[in-house]
Amino acid sequence: MAIKRRVTIKDVAARSEVSNQTVSRVLNNRPDVSEETRQRVWQVIEDLNYQPSAIARSLIHQRSLTLGVVTAGLKFLGPSQTLNGIAKQAEEAGYTLLLKELPGFHTTDIQPLLNTLLSRHVEGIIWAVPEIGNNRDWIQHQPNGLSVPMIFLTMQTQPGISIVTVDDCFGGRLATEHLLNQGYSHIGHLSGPLDWWEARQRQEGWQAALLDAGLQVLEHHWTCGNWSTASGATETERLLESYPEMDALFVGNDQMALGALHVARRKGIRVPDDLAIVGFDGIPESAYYCPPLTTVSQNMGELGSAAVKELIQAIEAGHHDHAAYEPKLLSIRPELIVRESSTAVRV
Amino acid sequence: MAIKRRVTIKDVAARSEVSNQTVSRVLNNRPDVSEETRQRVWQVIEDLNYQPSAIARSLIHQRSLTLGVVTAGLKFLGPSQTLNGIAKQAEEAGYTLLLKELPGFHTTDIQPLLNTLLSRHVEGIIWAVPEIGNNRDWIQHQPNGLSVPMIFLTMQTQPGISIVTVDDCFGGRLATEHLLNQGYSHIGHLSGPLDWWEARQRQEGWQAALLDAGLQVLEHHWTCGNWSTASGATETERLLESYPEMDALFVGNDQMALGALHVARRKGIRVPDDLAIVGFDGIPESAYYCPPLTTVSQNMGELGSAAVKELIQAIEAGHHDHAAYEPKLLSIRPELIVRESSTAVRV
DNA sequence: CTGAAAGCGCTTACAG
DNA sequence: CTGAAAGCGCTTACAG
Secondary structure, eight states, X not given: OOOOOOOOHHHHHHHHTSXXXXXXXXXXXXXXXXXXXXXXXXXXXXXXXOOOOHHHHHHHHSOOOEEEEEEEOTTSHHHHHHHHHHHHHHHHHTOEEEEEEESSTTOSOOHHHHHHHHHTTOSEEEEOSOOBTTTTTHHHHOBTBOSSOEEEESOOOOTTOEEEEEOXXXXXXXXXXXXXXXXXXXXXXXXXXXXXXXXXXXXXXXXXXXXXXXXOOOXXXXXXXXXXXXXXXXHHHHHHHHOTTOOEEEESSHHHHHHHHHHHHHTTOOTTTTOEEEEEEOOGGGGGSSSOOEEEEOOHHHHHHHHHHHHHHHHHHHHSOSSOOOOOEEEEOOEEEOOGGGOOOOO | OOOOOOOOHHHHHHHHTSOHHHHHHHHTTOSOSOHHHHHHHHHHHHHHTOOOOHHHHHHHHSXXXXXXXXXXXXXXXXXXXXXXXXXXXXXXXXXXXXXXXXXXXXOSOOHHHHHHHHHTTOSEEEEOSOOBTTTTGGGTTOBTBOSSOEEEESOOOOTTOEEEEEOHHHHHHHHHHHHHHTTOOOEEEEEOOTTBHHHHHHHHHHHHHHHHTTOOOXXXXXXXXXXXXXXXXXXXXXXXXXXXXXXXXXXXXXXXHHHHHHHHHHTTOOTTTTOEEEEEEOOGGGGGSSSOOEEEEOOHHHHHHHHHHHHHHHHHHHHSOSSOOOOOEEEEOOEEEOOGGGOOOOO
C-alpha cells in the first residue's frame, strides 16, 4: 500500500482547465459559474474522487466543526453510555469528535492533553471524567480560563462553570424513601468510593431521607466499596456484621448490588423478606438478577447528548459575540424502577 | 465567552521582535538560533501561552497523526471495551482519534462517513463495527481501494484485507468440549442472531465439537436470541420444550446466559445438576451470577490495541513506500473460565 | 462568468 | 545566526 498523494483542488482545476477558484465556486455551490463549466468541473471531481480538505478549510474559516471529548474508564458502563449519547448528538449536529481517554481517573497533568485538543482547533470540550478526589482542581489554575467553551459532566457546582449532571442526591433519596414506604426501618447503605462525588451524593440522599423520617444515621450503618461486584460482596458481609438489625440495603450501583444479592443467597438471607436491596444505575441485566433488582435508573446517554447540545449553544453564542454565554447547570433526574428485591409483603 | 482569536506564530514573532521562521526554529528545537534569541522567544511563547496549530502543521507535513475509528453500539460491552483498547494504544503511539459512531449496525451508505474521515486527513481507519448480514459488502465497491490503510475487526477472512479478530469458532469448541468432558452429552446451544458473524462462528464451534465427539446435531437442539438477557430467558424456555433431554446449554453470550439461569431458577431446574450452563464473553459480573457462570473469556481491549498496532505498522510501511504492506490476519484466542454452573459432580 | 492576488498558520529550502 | 520567499490546500475579496 504505497503512499498515495491526495487529490487536490489543483488536480481538479488542471484537468478541467479552469482556475482553482472556479473549482472552489463549484464545490461551494456559488451562483456565478456558467452551467457548462459547472458540469465539466463536477464531472472531473467525480472522476478523480476528489474530497476537499477539511483541514485546509478549517484554517481559513477558523472553524473546525470538531469537539474534544475527554473520558476515562471507557470499559465501565457509565462512561461508555455517556460517550454513546455524546457521539449520537454530535453526529446529528454535524460535529466530529476528537476522543482522548485518560490513562486513569487521577491524571495530574492535564495541560498536555488540553493542548493537543486546542492545537487541533476543537471548538469546545466535554469533560466526561468523573469527579474524584481533587482531580478537578486544575480548573482553578487555568491561566486565564480556556480559550474554548467547556462543559463538565456530573460534578459539584462551581461558579462560572457549565455543568450537566445527574441528580445523584435525589436518586439516593428516591431509593431510601421507597424502602421507608415499604415498611423497612433499618436501612443500611453500601456506597461507592467516597472520593467519587457521585458516591457522596447518593450517600447524602440516603442520609437525608433517613433523617427526614426521624431515624438515626450511625457510622456502622454504612460502608463503602469500589463499585465492583466483588467489593459489593465483601462489604455486604461486613455490614451484616456491624449492623445486624439491618432489614434493607441501598447499594450505590447495580454491580455491587449483585454482590450483595450473592452474599445474601450464600448466607440464606431471603431477599426481600429478611433484607430488601435497592441498586443504582438501572442496567438492563438487573431485571434478571435473583431476585430482580429494584434500582434507580439514570440515563447516561441523555446526559451525554444534553452536554453536546449545551456545548454547541455555548460555541454559537461565542460567534455572535454580543450575547455572552452564561454558564449553566443542567440536572437530570433519575427514576426509580421497582422490582422484587424490595417488595416483600410486610406485616 | 466572547470569541478569542488564537495566538499565532506571528503574535509571538512580533512580540519577540524576530521573524516567524525564527520562532519556528525555536519551537522545533533547531540548532541554528542564538542562545539569547532562543531564551527570549521561549519566554514570549510562555507569556502568550502559545500553542502551535497542529492543523497548519499537518497541512505542511502531510501527516495528521490522526486515526479514524468507526464504531457502533457503544452502549454494549463489547464495542466499548474494544474502543478502550484502541484509545489506550493510540494514545501511547502518539496518535489522536477521530471517532464516528454509526447510528445503527446496518448503515447503508458508508461513503459520506468515509469522506468525512478522509477529508480530515486521517492516516488510517479502524472499522470496529461487527459484521452483520451484508453490512460489509461496500468494501468490494470501493472505487480503487481506500486511499489510507484500513483494519477490520472480527470478521470473515477476505483476501486483501487486514483483519484482527477473536477466534469465536475456537471459543465455541472450547465451551462444548468442556461440557463433554464434564460428562454432559445432550448439549444444546442458544446462539446470538445468526446474521452476526460472531454468532455463527460460535455456533459452528459448538457443532464441530459435537460432531467430533460422534454426537448428532439436530435442528431442535438449538435456537437463537438477540444477545439480550430477555431473549436469553424466552429462548431458553423454548429450547427446554423442543429439547427436553438437554442436560447442558452453551449460550452465545453472558447476558443471555443470565436469562437462561433466570428461567432455570423459575422452573426449579438445578444448575448445574439438571442443566449445565456455559456463557461467552467473560464479563466480570458473571462470577457472581447464581450460580457463578462458566464462560469463554475474550479480551476485547487486546483486540483493540492489536488493531491499532497493526494499523500503525501499515501506515509506516506506506511511508517507506518500498516495502508494500501485506494485509494480515491476526486471531486472538479466547479462554475458558470454569465456574460452578458447569461443574456438577456427575455419577 | 472567470482569473490573479492575498492569506489562514505554519515550515522548508535559499540567501546573506 | 537570521530573514525574504514559496508553498501545504483551500477561500475570499477584487478586478476585468
